[in-house]
Amino acid sequence: MRTPFIAANWKMNLDRAAVGAFCRALRAFAGDAARPACRLGVFPPFVYLPQVVEALAGSGVAVGAQTCHAAPEGAFTGEVSARMLVELDVEAVVLGHSERRQHFGETDEALARKLPAALAAGLQPILCIGESEEARDAGQTEAVLERQLQADLSAVEPGALAGLVVAYEPIWAIGTGRTATADQAQEACAFVRDVLRERGVEADAARVLYGGSVKPGNAAELMAQADIDGALVGGASLDPEEFAAIVEAAG
Ligand code: PGA
Helix, strand or coil: CCCCEEEEECCCCCCHHHHHHHHHHHHHHHCCCCCCCCEEEEECCHHHHHHHHHHCCCCCCEEEECCCECCCCCCCCCCCEHHHHHHCCCCEEEECCHHHHHHCCCCHHHHHHHHHHHHHHCCEEEEEECCCHHHHHCCCHHHHHHHHHHHHCCCCCHHHHCCCEEEECCHHHCCCCCCCCHHHHHHHHHHHHHHHHHCCCCCCCCEEEEECCCCHHHHHHHHCCCCCCEEEECHHHCCHHHHHHHHHHHC
């Protein structure tokens, strides 16, 4: 049985006061034993990581970054290494989000270097993949997902990927209010698991999340699908009450 993982991707949002308020609300919520057994994670902008790690210490909520660099250190202005994150007690990192691929030129080659670096440092990677609307319309969804997965995981031994988290995020559903149907999301997540299995990864232990306009109103149906093990939530994760409602729906 895979415990659902509900992750809040704050992107470049909130400020110090709002981050503090969110963490207080999340702590109270996560500490309530009556809540369903979900693993929770928050992914704030880099600058708020120490504040969030401190505010959520001992709560069981995982704190992660939204990207990292493959090198441990060096002349890479503006970048942050996996080692630096671990030093701050950060546990996880989102890699390959479509916004980084689209706006910051993140390539599968770069991701193939980042994944082993994150794992070697001890971070839990959440690898994001997903097709564009054009690719879906052209019947290329599975081809795109397979290409991204194979390329991004190419430098990691399957045995090192136990407990891997992959987030299936169709680009056309991110921030658009257009969610994939439960059937579309299930089909893609099942396909992701098949590809992992073929690679020799322990696919039944891997978590496959869905992301793209997840809201309190659609979370229950999405999370009820056999191969959807949680959600990567953007817009609706900026409000603690909405986020809590999604977690409730996932249980
Ligand atoms: P969204 O973002 O929930 O706002 O669509 C999801 C994501 O980008 O991870």
